[in-house]
Amino acid sequence: MRRVTVKLLLCLTAVFVLTSCKTKTTAQKKVEKKPNILWIVAEDLSPYLGCYGDSINQGHTPVIDQLAKEGVLYKRAYATAPVCSPSRSALLTGVMQTTIGTHNHRSSRFTNGEVVPDSLRILLPKGMKTIPELMREAGYFTFNSGKDDYNFHYDRRALYSVGTKDDYVAGMNGWQGNYAIDFKGVKKYVWSDRKDKNQPWFGQVQIDGGKKDDKYVREGEKLAVNDVPLPPYFPNIPSQRKAWTRHYNANRGSDVTVEHILQQLETDGELENTIVFFFSDHGSPTSLRHKQFCYEGGMQVPLIIKGTHPGIKQGKVVNELVSLLDVSATTLSLGGATMPDYLVGQDLFSKEFKGSKYVIGARDRCDYTIDKIRTVVSENFRYIKNYYPERPMLQAGYRDNRPVVVDFKKARKDGILTKYQEKHWFGVRPVHELYDLRNDVHQMNNLANNPEYAAVLKEHQDVLENWVVETGDKAQGQESAAQLKATFDLWKDVPRFKNADINPEYDQFK
DSSP, X not given: OHHHHHHHHHHHXXXXXXXXXXXXXXXXXXHHSOOEEEEEEETXXXXXXXXXXXXXXXXXXXXXHHHHHTSEEEEEEEOSSSSHHHHHHHHHHTSOHHHHTOOSSSOSSOTTSOOOOGGGOOOOOTTOOOHHHHHHHTTOEEEEESOOOOSSOBOHHHHOSBOOTTOOOSSBOSOOOOOOOOTTOOOTHHHHTOSSTTSOEEEEEEEOHHHHGGGGOOTTOOOOGGGSOOOTTSOOOHHHHHHHHHHHHHHHHHHHHHHHHHHHHHHTTOSTTEEEEEEESSSOSSSTTTTTSOSHHHHEEOEEEXXXXXXXXXXXXXXXXXXXXXXXXXXXXXXXXXXXXXXXXXXXXXXXXXXXXXXXXXXXXBTTBXXXXXXXXXXXXXXXXXXXXXXXXXXXXXXXXXXXXXXXXXXXXXXXXXXXXXXXXXSOOOSEEEEXXXXXXXXXXXXXXXXXXXXXXXXXXXHHHHHHHHHTOSTTSOOOHHHHHHHHHHHTTSHHHHTSOOOGXXXXXX
């Protein structure tokens, strides 16, 4: 009986040890498994969302608001540029577009799909790799369901493991059209093409955001034109009210699109191990003072991160300044990828992260409109430097045939603009602008010439000038004649370009 008992105890001990080892091994595997990482990139979306305290959309963006409750909400996140391609070029490399020469909107490509000649190609600095490439090297399956819009030459097959049937082209020129998924959600093939289902994936999913998501507003939720008051820097005319309201509706429609994406992730069993980033490439496209300009409306973007990670505390709100370059660095860190020395951003979840004291933004040529603006935002102030002050806010641009511009100019002719609107939109711009963000929400009271703020102005000027030198801002001279001619040739047959008072830099090609 005693022998039986001893044998039984030995057997039970062996079973316990084996079970413990197996449990430990399983737990270790679970810990060691890398997270999937998804960027939901909304086009042209300002953070007019309930979770950002917007009174009009409070309670009307429930899915994104819930995402914030379950993750981390960054109250003051900023793009590096107020227009798509420079911002996306910086995001994809983790380096300011002005440092790597990708600052002029829609460069190093022909938009008709032709591959640009060697003379027009913008190449990344030697040794620099994109975020998708570094994630692939770290063992990730990568994809981009959306547009690229990068201002440099690359091989898309080096960046992404899979794509649509037209994506497998060796010589890329920055613009692949918009391969964004429809609003019904992420198609299963995007991540189901992995041969190894245990392989982690990193994906970029494009949603229409401020450009088209107003079409997807839930039934009974659509705002009427007069439901949203206009900021005082716009004339109170129908086309302006319509454009402004449309963007509030786009936030509500984006909520629907995000809901479908999250539902698809859950249906496919991919949500639990996925860290979701929700952000935009820059601010609103429907209002003239936002997209392409360096005020808060063009630079500030939503940023929410949700997922299982020690640094992601449910319901945490971060008030420190962050840049989209921090998204690039954080993604690499989460994926255990190589963190190159040239990265500008910070890992948002590192113990050392304390936010940024200043965030820099830059606007250069946009389509054929030549301008140069630099901006520095700090805790309480935004400084803007206009390098072409003689060129008015409403100089010739790609939106000239749209009602917001046509009607704006008519309002001026009819004499119904306020004194501020007349000067701000059609007059000579100040070289320096300084705004107190705490007390001037619309950034209309320029403090640059106020002696009480002389020290604040100099502080921000010094930050900008030091940054220009330290980062090697490449927009110090005129764009090359070859690039300018390529831009001229691209637009020369478009009526609004031919009939416009275009920049004198193009005179040499007429």
